[in-house]
Amino acid sequence: MxxxxxxxxxxxxxxxxxxxxxxxxxxxxxxxxxxxxxxxxxxxxxxxxxxxxxxxxxxxxxxxxxxxxxxxxxxxxxxxxxxxxxxxxxxxxxxxxxxxxxxxxxxxxxxxxxxxxxxxxxxxxxxxxxxxxxxxxxxxxxxxxxxxxxxxxxxxxxxxxxxxxxxxxxxxxxxxxxxxxxxxxxxxxxxxxxxxxxxxxxxxxxxxxxxxxxxxxxxxxxxxxxxxxxxxxxxxxxxxxxxxxxxSGDSGECPFIADESTARSSCGNSRFGCWICTVVKEDKSLNGFIESGHDELKPLLAFRQWILSIRDIPENRKKHKRNGAVVKRDGRIMMGPFTFEARQMILRKLLETQLEIQKFYPELDLITLDELKAINDIWDDEEDLTSTTLLKIYKEVIGKDLPWSEYKKPMFDASTLDIVKQKCDEYNVDTDLFSKLLIDSNKFKHFSNNTKLKNSVNKTLNQQWLHQDIVEKIEDECNKELNYED
Missing domain, CATH: 3.40.50.620 (HUPs)
Known part of the structure; x- marks a missing residue:
């Protein structure tokens, strides 16, 4: 007792x-x-x-x-x-x-x-x-x-x-x-x-x-x-x-956390946690409220189930980490972050879910304007040559422009972007890689000192995934030598 x-x-x-x-x-x-x-x-x-x-x-x-x-x-x-x-x-x-x-x-x-x-x-x-x-x-x-x-x-x-x-x-x-x-x-x-x-x-x-x-x-x-x-x-x-x-059961709240050691046992099985939490197999909070009559939460549950269903599809994930490293486990290359295309799909689905939930919670934004601006900046900095992909998705789903839409200008016009894609396909060059190089070139083009541009290009071109075939050859040779010595 x-x-x-x-x-x-x-x-x-x-x-x-x-x-x-x-x-x-x-x-x-x-x-x-x-x-x-x-x-x-x-x-x-x-x-x-x-x-x-x-x-x-x-x-x-x-x-x-x-x-x-x-x-x-x-x-x-x-x-x-x-x-x-x-x-x-x-x-x-x-x-x-x-x-x-x-x-x-x-x-x-x-x-x-x-x-x-x-x-x-x-x-x-x-x-x-x-x-x-x-x-x-x-x-x-x-x-x-x-x-x-x-x-x-x-x-x-x-x-x-x-x-x-x-x-x-x-x-x-x-x-x-x-x-x-x-x-x-x-x-x-x-x-x-x-x-x-x-x-x-x-x-x-x-x-x-x-x-x-x-x-x-x-x-x-x-x-x-x-x-x-x-x-x-x-x-x-x-x-x-x-x-x-x-x-379903008193599993406790997701508490105010002040250090990671506390967090290890908190929130994972909590009922008072995040609606999108995918650490747990079943969201007891969401299911519990829906079972008690809160049908307005069903779109959130549907989104959670959907994002779990697309998470581990290989086509939705890159084959390397964000820093370019290739991670192998038991001889198998582990999946990296979501591809740019998958992220666009997630944003569109999230905004559609937001429209559904706002029928019951008009003031609730599943994703805030500040977050959208932050995402827009990340995409601009990494892989969106148009600078307008997010703006277009938002306009198509929500039906109105974002506050900063009028200030965004594409880096290249549509015909130039088409040529870039054709050439990448023709010479078997990764589109994301080439986009990153173009973005960095544009970002630093007005710098009198080109050191930052050189460092950025070198960092991008020296990522492990670009040279994985060479790395694997070296690993194979090393393994052969080890086996020969044994």
């Missing part, structure tokens, strides 16, 4: 502990809030603790930070945005030093910028999950590091030993016995440190719901005819509980 904190302590004990940590110094608190039950109870306990304090003792700020990956489940995103707005409003009304905001990834490093822009394959395993760091860890860490430029900070994390034996072992490994705070293993400023405080580390799942529901005197009528438990900022605790019920 799991150890229960509330069976051995009172909430008063926890409030006193949190109050002692808060009043002990001037280090601001940063609470990672995902909208799930564990982070919600951390924010709830902090609200209650601050409300107990006299106004003059609420001496330092508490930052509540949420991470929007830009590929969140629309229902979860609506819930998160609503709660953040309520937290902001309640903090002002209650005169609490709480500030709440949502951080997002840099558009140049977003999910779609990497998939559609650079051709990264969709992640299919924890070992090849490039998305977590870019979409969750980096935006959160950027916020924390900005605070660390000025002072030490205390990061409040809603992690619990009860979640899993692996999580329990990791937490205990990082604990310093007898101390409530422990230095963060990776987050550091120039001469400042981040410390971690885990107030609910000994909570069971039952303890979490007890605080949010049973040990809750904040009752509000949400229009159902009777008073229901609510968070300190006025959100329905029952709404959160029902969101967990709609999934």
């Amino acid at each position: 799991a150890y229960s904190y509330l069976d051995n302590h009172t909430l008063e004990d926890l409030y006193n502990e949190m109050e002692a940590v808060y009043l002990n110094d001037n280090r601001p608190w940063i609470i990672g809030y995902s909208g799930g039950k564990d982070s919600t109870v951390c924010v709830e306990l902090t609200f209650r603790m601050l409300m107990r304090l006299p106004k003059e003792k609420r001496h330092k700020p508490v930052y509540i930070v949420s991470s929007d990956t830009l590929i969140e489940n629309p229902i979860i995103l609506d819930f998160l945005n609503s709660n953040i707005n309520m937290i902001k409003r309640s903090a002002i009304e209650l005169e609490l030093p709480i500030k709440a905001e949502i951080v997002t990834p840099n558009p140049k490093d977003s999910y779609w910028a990497n998939i559609i822009g650079r051709g990264y394959p969709t992640p299919k395993s924890i070992q090849y999950r490039w998305c977590t760091e870019r979409l969750k860890i980096n935006p959160s860490n950027k916020f924390i590091k900005e605070k660390l430029e000025k002072e030490d900070v205390i990061v409040i994390l809603g992690v619990r030993k009860d979640e899993s034996s692996a999580r329990k072992a990791r937490i205990e490994k990082k604990e310093i016995e007898g101390y409530l705070l422990s230095p963060h293993p990776t987050l550091k400023g120039k001469d400042k440190l981040a410390y971690v405080y885990t107030p609910i580390v000994d909570f069971t799942t039952a303890d979490v719901w007890d605080v949010l529901y049973h040990e809750n005197d904040n009752l509000i009528d949400f229009g159902d005819g009777y008073d229901s438990p609510a968070t300190a900022w006025g959100a329905s605790s029952m709404e959160l509980f029902n969101m967990y019920l709609k999934g």
